[in-house]
Amino acid sequence: MNFGIIGFGRIARKFVQSIEATQGVVSAIGSRSMTLDDPYLKKHPQIKIYRDYEQMLCDSDIEAVYIALPHKFHKKWILKALDHHVPVLCEKPLVLFAEEVEEVRQKMRETKTLCVEALKTKFNDGYDQLKKDLEKIAPVQKIYANFCSDSLDMPKTCFLFDPQQGGALNDIGSYILGFILGIETSEIVDVKSEQKMVDEINYYFKAEITFADGCLATAEGAIDRKKKRMAIIEGQNGTIEIPDYNRIMDYKIEQKDGVVIHRHFPFDGNDMTKEIEDFIKDVEEGNIESKKHSMDDTKAILTLSAYIASKKKRS
Ligand SMILES: NC(=O)c1ccc[n+]([C@@H]2O[C@H](COP(=O)([O-])OP(=O)(O)OC[C@H]3O[C@@H](n4cnc5c(N)ncnc54)[C@H](OP(=O)(O)O)[C@@H]3O)[C@@H](O)[C@H]2O)c1
Known part of the structure; x- marks a missing residue:
């Protein structure tokens, strides 16, 4: 193609x-x-x-x-x-x-x-397996996901510093919120958030999202500080720790019964290859929407993102 x-x-x-x-x-x-x-x-x-x-x-x-x-x-x-x-x-x-x-x-x-x-997250094999593995620790009670980088040395002409489109939420919010909303599908009942705003740009945010089934998710993103990127999913029957959850290569499941499982997913190509393969398949099949990441999924991420942004607290 x-x-x-x-x-x-x-x-x-x-x-x-x-x-x-x-x-x-x-x-x-x-x-x-x-x-x-x-x-x-x-x-x-x-x-x-x-x-x-x-x-x-x-x-x-x-x-x-x-x-x-x-x-x-x-x-x-x-x-x-x-x-x-x-x-x-x-x-x-x-x-x-x-x-x-x-x-x-x-x-x-x-x-x-x-x-x-x-x-890309949603097109990689590790993500599909992770969704299946949730049953090993179910029900899911807590999710934590961060994406914090220090991008302050990027030129100030970079889109990250443009008030119309800049900041952490616009840049990496999709990864964090897309991951959380892919794992937890019940209705959102409450969102609490804190933000660091500099010149109208969202440098840092942390949000607590409560779902109708009681699950509490914490989302943390930044363009002004570096943190080890990871997600942790806690369930009644164990914990799953996923480094670099936005492009899953491996993760560890620790069940409450003492069983520990390590999963590995080497990429064929790199972390963006699968999304291209899936896209090509959709074009060939004449589909107008992806089953792995739909327009509703995109809309849900942006809706939550706007909600987090609207609760901004300046510092
Ligand atoms: N999936 C991922 O892992 C990932 C990673 C990074 C970024 N992204 C996303 O990819 C997009 C591009 O990010 P990037 O980091 O590649 O950006 P970038 O390096 O700044 O490149 C953007 C390109 O857009 C073109 N452009 C057209 N009008 C422009 C304008 N008025 N100002 C600046 N550039 C303009 C330029 O290309 P020409 O000069 O060639 O026309 C420029 O090279 C963003 O939406 C970002 O969120 C995704």
Whole structure:
């Protein structure tokens, strides 16, 4: 399947490696800034370069696009690609606000064209097995998940520091909240949150989410401090500890009866390869929505994220 890439920044440079282990090939790149002596282009001289993203969408060789722009441009280019009937794999967050998911969904239906948020976590084998393993410790009573990095040395022109789209919640909220909402499916009954806001940017947040079945989840994210990334799920019958839960490679189950189980999931390719494979399969099958990560899932994450943001406490 011939992919075009829209925006050739940091994550797009990883995508070109991830796709190598799939049936997909990068056949065009839409980039305003890539130079013709870029080492990737020199190695792949057959790739067409478009300076105008829309012109690439008009190229009839392009069978799908991967959108790797800063968050606030996702919606515009998703809608344009769908208008051209080009299936879309778009980086997270798909859009900035839950209501915008409806615009995307309507366009998907109108054009009968697939659109998927590239939340890699949910496409990897470790995540599927983890969901099955929950029964070993059930019922789940507590979930903790963090994603805290120190990105303060990034240039201040980076989208992370743009008040319209910046901050931790917009950047890595999808991983934390997507993970929690994938594990715990009962209704949310209460959210408490604290945030550190600097120049209208959410540098840090911690939220406590209470679910109708009594489960309590804690979500913690930051762009101003580093922490060991992990999730811990506590159940009545044991605990599961998952390092790097956003791209599960291994985890440990400790049952209350003393049984300890270690799981390992080596990647074929890298942590983004499975999401590309799954996307290709959906395009081939003519699906317009992913079963692994649906538009409702994306909307639920953004709804919770907005709720956490609305409870902001300045410091
Ligand atoms: N899945 C993951 O693990 C992961 C990791 C990191 C980021 N992401 C997501 O991927 C998206 C891109 O992140 P990134 O870190 O790759 O960003 P980045 O390095 O800043 O690259 C973004 C690219 O977007 C294009 N662009 C178009 N208009 C722009 C504008 N006005 N300002 C800046 N860039 C503009 C540029 O490409 P051209 O000059 O080539 O046109 C730029 O290189 C974000 O939504 C982010 O959340 C996902």
